[in-house]
Amino acid sequence: MASSTPPRPGDADAHPAPAVVAPARSGDAPPTGEAIVQDLPWRWSVQGRIFLIGGLGFMFDAWDVALNGVMIPLLREEWALAPADAAWIGTANLIGMAVGAFLWGTIADRIGRKAAFAWTLAIFSVFTLAGALTDSLLWFAVFRFVAGVGLGGTIPVDYALVGEFTPRRLRGRVLAAMDGWWPVGAALCGLVSAWLVGTWGDWRLPLLAMVLPALLAFVVRLGIPESPLFLMSRGREAEARKVIDRMVEATGAERREYVMPPVEQERAGGVLAQLAAVWRFSPRITAVTWALFVAIMVVYYIALQWLPTFLIDAGYAEGRAFIMTSGMAAAGLLGVVVATVLIEVTGRRWLLGVSAVVASALLVWLASVLGVPSAVLPLVLAFGFVVQIAIPVLYTYVSELYPTTLRASGFGWASAASRVGAGLGPLFFVGTLVPAMGLPAAFAVTGGLVLLACVAMLALAPETRGRALEVSAD
Secondary structure, eight states: OOOSSOOOTTOTTOOOOOOOOBOOOTTOOOOBHHHHHHTSOOOTTTHHHHHHHHHHHHHHHHHHHHHHHHHHHHHHHHTTOOHHHHHHHHHHHHHHHHHHHHHHHHHHHHHOHHHHHHHHHHHHHHHHHHHHTOOOHHHHHHHHHHHHHHHTTHHHHHHHHHHHHSOGGGHHHHHHHHTTHHHHHHHHHHHHHHHHHHHHOOTHHHHHHHHHHHHHHHHHHTTSOOOHHHHHHTTOHHHHHHHHHHHHHHHTOOOBOOBOOOOOOOOOSSHHHHHHHHHHHOHHHHHHHHHHHHHHHHHHHHHHHHHHHHHHHTTOOHHHHHHHHHHHHHHHHHHHHHHHHHHHHHOHHHHHHHHHHHHHHHHHHHHHTTTOHHHHHHHHHHHHHHHHHHHHHHHHHHHHHSOHHHHHHHHHHHHHHHHHHHHHHHHHIIIIIHHHHOHHHHHHHHHHHHHHHHHHHHHHSOOOTTOOOOSOOO
16 A cells, blocks of 8 residues: 655655546646646645755855955954955855856756765865864865855756746745845854854854854754756756655646657756856846846945944944944845735746845945944844845746756856856955045946946846746757
8 A cells, every 4th residue: 555655855765656547638748747747736745845955045145245254354354454455355255166167057957966966065165174173265265265165056956956846836935034044144143153252252253153054954854855947958868757756746746648848958068058058148147147147246245244343434333333233134135025915916027126226225324324333233224124135036037048958057147157256356355446436436436337237127028927947059
């Protein structure tokens, strides 16, 4: 007799209980495998499990980026660093994340989401530990670079995997909700770092606090199934059917006949060939996604990494600066909730355009009143709230613009471009723009880039609300 407990979709040895398969109605073509997956009911034990496990990696990505904002003032004092040298603390990590974003995005589109999904956190954990054991700026930057290579793959791989398991009618909201893990990670970074440094006064402790949880998340990730849409895109029909049938069984959906979609011929070559394929798919869409990612994320990363330093330089105590930055991240959780509610109502483009421009304007206002304590905290919270409406919509939108065969690498290359910009941007921003123009005008320049990118999106890129995910670019 079959067990009353439905098998997990990722249990490699489970065999679904026999079920009556509903035939296609006369005259109707049977649905494809991806249509079956995207029309399943949502179950927290099935798709929700992927969402939760994927979100943990997203949380560590946020924690690590926010950690740069903690390390910069601490190591600037510990090692007597000039501002230009201190900037390399964040730059090395973000450049590593840029390499990881396109590297792991391409790997995930070639070997699968599951393997890439697990190993990103393992590499990050090992080299974060190494960074805590060095007393050299050079070696610290090297270890943070390699840790970034590992962690840089979490966002493109996680978004591809979660999006491909999620029912179409909920995909926008689920992918927007994924970004709720980001303010959780960034807020935890500020709170934990303020407590550890305030209690023991050791800059290494905030780094070490991340290692064990990240390793535990790595172990959990080994138990997830491979994306059935990826398996279909590679012609691995038997494996795809096994995952789909288990998902149907576990969600309690009706068993139906279905067919496999046409298999796109596998592209030869490595990372550069995948980059060429991303641009060949649509130069217009790819240019817009890169512009959006670079402009919006440069503004956000400068704020996240340098706001503690700007506040300390304006006379705020170190602990208070860390707590205020943590508050900015915590307010972002409300922004993610708003994005999740509105994204299927307004569509992606208008919500992204309005929120990104307003967030940039708030940052200019904040920079102009850093010497007015009563105004700083409300503006920090307002910026954190509005920018976290924009970012989850950005991630959702870009992940929907590419077909399955290019989804992780298309998102990964756009993310990589933003990490390069966010890595090199502070060197120019802090070293050139701020001394020449002052902080408010420097943020006005970056806000202008956000405005231009959003105008290009409205003019050149399509709306994706309610659109089915494509398996092949053909």
